[in-house]
Structures are given as structure tokens and as C-alpha cells.
Amino acid sequence: MALSTGRPAAPRLIETPSLSDQVRNILLEALTSGLLRPGDRINEAELARVLGISRNPIREAVSGLAQRGFLVSAPRRGHFLRHFTQQDVDDVFSFRICVESFAIRQGVPLMTQNDHKDLRGIVDRMIVAAQARRLSDLRQEDISLHRRICQLSRNRQTLRAHEGIDTEVQMLIAFVDLDHETPMETALAHLPIVEAMATGDIGRSVEAMENHLRATWKHVLEVYEQAGLRKTGNLRAPST
Known part of the structure; x- marks a missing residue:
């Protein structure tokens, strides 16, 4: 042509x-x-x-x-x-709470019924993955839910901020494996967030998200401390 x-x-x-x-x-x-x-x-x-x-x-x-x-x-x-220090964990999760709470405050007033249906669909897929013990699928849907909430804020800077720490969050949680929860508990832990957002109650939605993230933050710190989490950022490469 x-x-x-x-x-x-x-x-x-x-x-x-x-x-x-x-x-x-x-x-x-x-x-x-x-x-x-x-x-x-x-x-x-x-x-x-x-x-x-x-x-x-x-x-x-x-x-x-x-x-x-x-x-x-x-x-x-x-x-x-890299090894993570306690300061690394605190920095990542405190910033994540700020970003995702802000995303909810901006996003909830703009969300449509289809948006809420989309969020509930992600949680439903998490539940199905948990029932089948498809842990990789469960993890991917977990990531998708938090990212989608940031997308629904309609604020590009919010999404960029979330993406900027997303890899570190996944690295932290991958080491912990969240073995204090069953796969189903992990999936159902997200249900109060989407249910609160569906009511349009911003305060309740922010509280549900913060409770979820603070619980994860607390457990990550516990596991890292049990594993000998170092207080400094110096590399301690394993001996050969």
C-alpha cells in the first residue's frame, strides 16, 4: 500500500x-x-x-x-x-498505606457499578484459586486487585507511585510466604475492602485497606525478625 x-x-x-x-x-x-x-x-x-x-x-x-x-x-x-532491613520494611509498607489509602479516597467517588463488579470478580478469582491451591494464580490476582484500585483513582501519579514499590512489596512477601494464613484466608482477607468500597463509604473503605496492609506489615516484620533481620543495610553475602 x-x-x-x-x-x-x-x-x-x-x-x-x-x-x-x-x-x-x-x-x-x-x-x-x-x-x-x-x-x-x-x-x-x-x-x-x-x-x-x-x-x-x-x-x-x-x-x-x-x-x-x-x-x-x-x-x-x-x-x-538484596537483604531487607527493618527500615526497608517500614518504609515500603508505610508508603504503600499512604498510596493505596489515597487511591481509595480519590477512586471511590468515581467508581461505577461495573468497577465494583470488576473488583469483586478479582476477589472471586482469588477464592477459586485458593480452593484449587493455585498459589501462583492467587498471588497474581492479589497483585491485580491492589493495582486495579490504584488505576480506579484515575490519578496517573498514584499508579506510578504504586508501581514504583510493587516489586519490593512482592519481594518482601515472597520471602515471608505468608504461612500464617491458609490460601483461603489470604483470599478472604481482601473481601472487606471491596465490600466497603461498594457501599461508597470512603472512611470505611480506607479503614479496611489500612487494616489489611497493617496486618501484612506486622507479619512481615515478625518473620524477618525471626530470620535474623539485620538492622543495617550492609551486604552480608553468604560465605562460599
Whole structure:
């Protein structure tokens, strides 16, 4: 097909992730699913072998994750999944409460019946996943619910702020595994939030969200302290 000028039409470009982007996504999934644990070393040579690619895109991906603070470098040792301090946990969860409470305050007056139906549908899918013990699906629906609430605020900065800490939140919870709850308890813990939002009561909705996040925050701290949570941010790479 030609343009009106008679010149050949420009080819339609299809954006595909680079190799380094694909490696980054693989590593992020490992970081946020608990496959990699705090202090674990990123074995670049093994990763290159498993993926069947050179080490260059792996180095690029690892370097990018280190720049974002998810990995730390030890001289002549390589890169390790970061340890979290108590201050890290407190910073992440206190900010998350601010962001998601603000999202509710902005979003509830704007929400339609379809929006509430959408939120309840996410919780229903969490319950189904919990019944089937599909823990990965349960985790993804959990993430989707909190992100959707921020989207419904119709405030792009709120969504950006949420996305900015989302990976750290997932890393923290992946280490804890929330083993104080059954999968069904995890799913049902979100029901009071969407039920409160459906009433249009902003105060009740904010309270439900804050109660949920504070309970998670408290348990994350308990588990990290039991595991010897360090009070400093210095890297303590595992001995070889």
C-alpha cells in the first residue's frame, strides 16, 4: 500500500523485548515469586547456559536490576539478591498505606457499578484459586486487585507511585510466604475492602485497606525478625 505521496508505506514496526529485557523479566519473576531468596547469588554463567544465550544480555539485565536496588554487588563475588532491613520494611509498607489509602479516597467517588463488579470478580478469582491451591494464580490476582484500585483513582501519579514499590512489596512477601494464613484466608482477607468500597463509604473503605496492609506489615516484620533481620543495610553475602 502506498501513501498519498506515492512513496511506499513505512513498514509497521512490532516492538519486541530485547534479550536483556527478557532476562530482566525472568529474574524479576524469580525475585518476586520466592524462587530467589535474600542473599542468593545470581549465577550469570549458569543462567546463560540454561537460556542458551551469551552473557552480555544477562550482564545488562543484572546491571539494570542492581541500579534499581533489587540486587547488590560484592567485589569479585558477583551480584546477590538484596537483604531487607527493618527500615526497608517500614518504609515500603508505610508508603504503600499512604498510596493505596489515597487511591481509595480519590477512586471511590468515581467508581461505577461495573468497577465494583470488576473488583469483586478479582476477589472471586482469588477464592477459586485458593480452593484449587493455585498459589501462583492467587498471588497474581492479589497483585491485580491492589493495582486495579490504584488505576480506579484515575490519578496517573498514584499508579506510578504504586508501581514504583510493587516489586519490593512482592519481594518482601515472597520471602515471608505468608504461612500464617491458609490460601483461603489470604483470599478472604481482601473481601472487606471491596465490600466497603461498594457501599461508597470512603472512611470505611480506607479503614479496611489500612487494616489489611497493617496486618501484612506486622507479619512481615515478625518473620524477618525471626530470620535474623539485620538492622543495617550492609551486604552480608553468604560465605562460599
